[in-house]
Amino acid sequence: MAGEHEIQLAGASASAARRAAEDAIADVLRIEAKYSRFRDDSVTSRINAAAGAAPVAVDDETYALLNYAGQCHAQSDGLFDITSGVLRRAWNFRRDPPAIPSSAELAAILPLIAWRDVEWSERSVRLPRAGMEIDFGGIGKEYAADRVATILLGHGMRHGFVNLGGDIRAIGPQPDGTPWRAGIRHPRVDGVAIAAFDLAEGALATSGDYERYFDLGGKRYCHILDPRTGRPVTHWQSVSVAAPLCVVAGSCATIAMLRGEGATAFLDAQGLAWLGVAADGTIHPPSAR
Amino acid sequence: MDVIRVERPHEKRGGALLLSALALPGVVPSAAAQSAPDKGIFEVQYLSYRDWQPGRNRMKVDAPAFYTLMPIGDTWVVEGGMVYDAMSGASPLYFNVLSGASIGEYRTAGDIKVTKYVGDQAVSFGAFVSSEQDFLSRGASLNVQYFSEDRNRTWLLGVAGNNDRINAVNGVAPNSKRNSLEFVVGITQALSPNDIVQSNLTYYTGHGYYSDPYKPLDTRPTERQTWAWLTRYNHYFADQDATLRLGYRLLFDSFGSTSNALDVAWTQALPWYGIAVTPALRFYTQTSADFYKNPPFPLGYVDGQNYSADTRLASFGAITAGLTIAAPLWDGWNVALRADYYRQDPDWQIFGSGSPGIQIFAARWFQVNLTKNF
Numbered sequence: 220m221a222g223e224h225e226i227q228l229a230g231a232s233a234s235a236a237r238r239a240a241e242d243a244i245a246d247v248l249r250i251e252a253k254y255s256r257f258r259d260d261s262v263t264s265r266i267n268a269a270a271g272a273a274p275v276a277v278d279d280e281t282y283a284l285l286n287y288a289g290q291c292h293a294q295s296d297g298l299f300d301i302t303s304g305v306l307r308r309a310w311n312f313r314r315d316p317p318a319i320p321s322s323a324e325l326a327a328i329l330p331l332i333a334w335r336d337v338e339w340s341e342r343s344v345r346l347p348r349a350g351m352e353i354d355f356g357g358i359g360k361e362y363a364a365d366r367v368a369t370i371l372l373g374h375g376m377r378h379g380f381v382n383l384g385g386d387i388r389a390i391g392p393q394p395d396g397t398p399w400r401a402g403i404r405h406p407r408v409d410g411v412a413i414a415a416f417d418l419a420e421g422a423l424a425t426s427g428d429y430e431r432y433f434d435l436g437g438k439r440y441c442h443i444l445d446p447r448t449g450r451p452v453t454h455w456q457s458v459s460v461a462a463p464l465c466v467v468a469g470s471c472a473t474i475a476m477l478r479g480e481g482a483t484a485f486l487d488a489q490g491l492a493w494l495g496v497a498a499d500g501t502i503h504p505p506s507a508r
Numbered sequence: 509m510d511v512i513r514v515e516r517p518h519e520k521r522g523g524a525l526l527l528s529a530l531a532l533p534g535v536v537p538s539a540a541a542q543s544a545p546d547k548g549i550f551e552v553q554y555l556s557y558r559d560w561q562p563g564r565n566r567m568k569v570d571a572p573a574f575y576t577l578m579p580i581g582d583t584w585v586v587e588g589g590m591v592y593d594a595m596s597g598a599s600p601l602y603f604n605v606l607s608g609a610s611i612g613e614y615r616t617a618g619d620i621k622v623t624k625y626v627g628d629q630a631v632s633f634g635a636f637v638s639s640e641q642d643f644l645s646r647g648a649s650l651n652v653q654y655f656s657e658d659r660n661r662t663w664l665l666g667v668a669g670n671n672d673r674i675n676a677v678n679g680v681a682p683n684s685k686r687n688s689l690e691f692v693v694g695i696t697q698a699l700s701p702n703d704i705v706q707s708n709l710t711y712y713t714g715h716g717y718y719s720d721p722y723k724p725l726d727t728r729p730t731e732r733q734t735w736a737w738l739t740r741y742n743h744y745f746a747d748q749d750a751t752l753r754l755g756y757r758l759l760f761d762s763f764g765s766t767s768n769a770l771d772v773a774w775t776q777a778l779p780w781y782g783i784a785v786t787p788a789l790r791f792y793t794q795t796s797a798d799f800y801k802n803p804p805f806p807l808g809y810v811d812g813q814n815y816s817a818d819t820r821l822a823s824f825g826a827i828t829a830g831l832t833i834a835a836p837l838w839d840g841w842n843v844a845l846r847a848d849y850y851r852q853d854p855d856w857q858i859f860g861s862g863s864p865g866i867q868i869f870a871a872r873w874f875q876v877n878l879t880k881n882f
Contacts, residue, residue: 230701230746232775234782234836246534283532290528365535377701394701394746464536467529489525 226367228379230394239374243367243381250363254284256304256354263354271349274338282341284355284362291358291470292334295485298477299470302346303446304354305331310451312442317433319440325449332446361424361469364388368465380418385425388465392419404429406456406496414459414494414502422465426472427457443476453498454479461492549577549587551879559850559871569593588620615640621649628655634668644673651692664694664708676721684721688714688732702744710736720818725806727815728799733762749777753788764798765821766859786832793858796823803865822863825856840882846875 226243228236256263266275277285291299305328309320331351338345346353355362360383367381368388380389380399392398398419402412406429416423428441428451441451458475462468471489475482483504486493495503530536557569575589593615617638624631634649649668655661672686694708711733718728740755755771773788800821801808809815830848837843850871854862 230744232751232784233749233777233779234784237782280533287528287532290525294525362532362535365529365532369534369536391701394744396700463526464529466532466535467526470525470529 223382224384225382226371226379227382228371228376230378231376235374236376239371239376242374243370246366246370247363247383250359250366253280254355254359256352256356266344266346267352270346270351274343274345276343277339277341279341281344282339284358285339285344287362287466287470288353288355288358289334289339291474295474295477297334298446299357299474300332300334300446301353301355301358302334302337302351303332303444304356305350305352306444306446306449309449310440310442310444312431312433312440314433317435317440319435320449329446329449332449357426357469357473358466360384361386361422361464361466364422364465383465386422386465386469387418387424388422389418389420403459403494404457407500413496416459416461416492416494418461421461421463422468423459423461424465424468424472425457425459426469426476428452428455428476429457443473445477452476452479455482456496456498456500458482458486458495459493460486462489467491548579548882549575549879550882551575551589551877553878554876556874557871559869561867561869583625585623585625586620587623588618590616590618592616628657629653630655642675642677646671660698662696664692664696666690666692666694668692670714672716674717674721678721680721681717681719684717686714686716686718688712688716702746704742706738706740708736708738710734710738712736720816723816723818725809725815726818727813729763729814731762735760751775761797763821765795767792767794768859769793781835783833783835786830786834788828788830788832790828790830791825792828792852793825793856794823795857795859796863797821800863802863819863819866822854822866823857823860824852824854824862824866825858826850826852827856840880842877842879842881844875844877844879846873846877848873848875 224247226240228240231239252258253261254263255261256267258264262275262277262281269275288299288301292301306325309324309328311318331348333348333351336347337351337353338347364381364383364386365388367383368390371379371381371390377391378394379391380387385404387399387401389399398417401416401418401423403414403416403425404427405411405413406427426443428439428443431442432451433440439451439453439456443452444450445452455476458472460468460472460475462471468491471486471491471493475486475493475495478485482495487504493504497503551574553571553573553575555569555571555573557571571591571593573589573591575587577585577587579585615638617636619634619636621632621634630653632649632651632653634651636645636647636649638645647668647670649666651664651666654663668690670686670688670690674684674686675682690710690712692708692710694706696704696706698704713731713733715731718730718732720726720728736757736759738755738757740753742754743752744750745752751774753771753773753775755769757767757769759767759769761767770791771788772790773786775784775786777784797816799814800816800818800823802822803817805817806815828848828850830846832844832846834842834844850873851868852870853868854864854866856862
């Protein structure tokens with residue numbers, strides 16, 4: 220799990236806050252170890268290693284995450300697909316000079332993006348074709364933030380928030396009742412806030428084209444890839460979504476990026492507060508301007 | 509800069525995705541048995557007590573004790589403790605701050621309490637026994653607590669019964685009994701995230717042997733009622749990481765005495781190793797019982813009337829100053845060291861004048877607590 224993470228607690232003794240934070244951090248590390256695709260012994264790596272072969276047994280937690288990923292797939296008309304990570308094989312955002320993969324390269328990978336072919340149940344999951352991959356990016360970190368909030372609340376903490384790499388879940392306002400102010404990063408100017416959300420509870424997550432990308436020929440190529448074409452999305456520079464749960468905010472922000480123009484209708488239908496920066500730098504929805 | 513206020517995102521619809529996200533384990537607190545402690549406690553304590561009057565050491569008490577609290581399942585909690593006191597030394601000449609009927613050689617006491625949390629309520633049943641060579645006390649209690657939906661308010665209703673047997677070693681009043689009932693009604697309210705206030709009203713009624721068998725001519729009423737009103741207020745200062753605790757108790761006793769007690773404590777978290785220090789002060793003042801007679805003994809004694817020269821029933825004021833230092837150790841263990849100094853003086857009685865002819869009395873306690881949370 221990359222990025223900067225923090226837990227801020229107020230209105231509690233230092234020792235009680237430390238104990239609560241220690242419990243919370245332990246759970247974040249547990250989830251990281253369990254689902255990281257960078258660790259050979261993670262659940263994700265074991266599922267991927269068995270692609271095209273035997274089913275892999277899953278526990279309740281993994282089943283719940285798969286189930287949620289399936290819901291995101293359905294709600295996004297197939298755009299949010301946890302098997303689309305295989306496109307990383309064609310898109311290398313660290314390569315210098317950068318290169319755009321050919322249509323043939325992408326066409327060879329697209330058949331491996333197929334959530335609807337994944338065989339999964341409460342007991343096991345199987346990726347039907349060798350070379351297929353899943354990952355819980357876009358869900359796992361946000362899920363961890365929600366669990367942190369529950370753990371902190373269970374310790375009696377009532378004021379604070381958790382920030383896992385820009386995905387924020389508040390557990391309650393500041394001790395004087397004022398909400399926490401969460402800034403929205405300017406998608407093109409590092410370190411500058413373009414707007415802010417006042418958050419007393421609930422969550423805020425942002426998906427943007429500035430996390431992993433390269434610029435070529437005046438065009439931005441980002442890591443959020445449309446599973447239908449295998450190519451980066453271009454409609455939004457970033458979308459921020461506020462929701463009761465961080466996992467909802469995070470997945471809706473990603474779905475909005477993928478839906479492009481259709482994001483407004485999608486987010487409004489979800490009934491969520493949001494802020495998007497379009498490719499031309501304009502802020503949406505107009506009421507947020 | 510645009511600021512978007514999202515005050516109550518949980519009231520937003522959130523759509524189908526929110527519904528399925530709620531199925532993820534641990535993303536929202538479970539509503540079941542929110543109030544039941546989910547951690548156990550084991551505590552051992554050692555108390556050392558010593559008191560004195562000008563020119564003489566009086567009494568020494570060394571008391572090891574333990575206490576444990578254990579959650580069982582989601583909704584049951586069992587807690588209990590034992591204490592063993594070893595006392596030596598003389599009974600104080602004029603003052604005696606130790607409660608109890610006598611100066612025995614040792615005391616063994618234990619209690620157990622079982623609490624069941626059901627939805628918005630908790631019901632506790634407790635039993636208690638204390639035994640000395642010449643004194644046996646047994647009691648039972650029943651408490652019901654009601655929690656408001658947001659857990660910011662708790663109502664308490666309680667009743668306790670006590671049965672004491674007194675068999676003084678000097679043969680005065682053999683096989684004497686004392687029975688009492690106590691009723692309590694209380695409310696605890698969180699006023700804000702940093703303020704909590706508690707107010708309890710307790711009524712005690714008892715009948716039986718209330719005299720002190722070791723004090724010559726001591727004759728007290730055989731009925732006793734008290735009303736006690738206790739109010740406590742805690743405020744947490746976030747900037748200082750400190751808590752102010754205030755307490756006030758007013759007590760009316762049918763023996764004729766009225767007492768006031770004011771407690772002030774400040775718990776300050778220090779920036780090192782989770783250490784917290786708590787200086788505390790208690791101011792106490794009481795008026796004398798109707799049948800208390802000032803020295804010299806036995807001035808004022810009339811055969812057949814109530815009489816006591818016990819200076820605990822006199823008119824006086826007292827101050828207790830204490831300091832507690834608490835620190836976490838490792839692996840859930842915590843240590844607390846506490847020292848208290850107590851001094852009482854008839855001149856410190858603030859409602860009316862103090863009883864004349866009584867010497868100053870002082871005492872100190874040291875206490876060590878080791879607590880393990882598991």
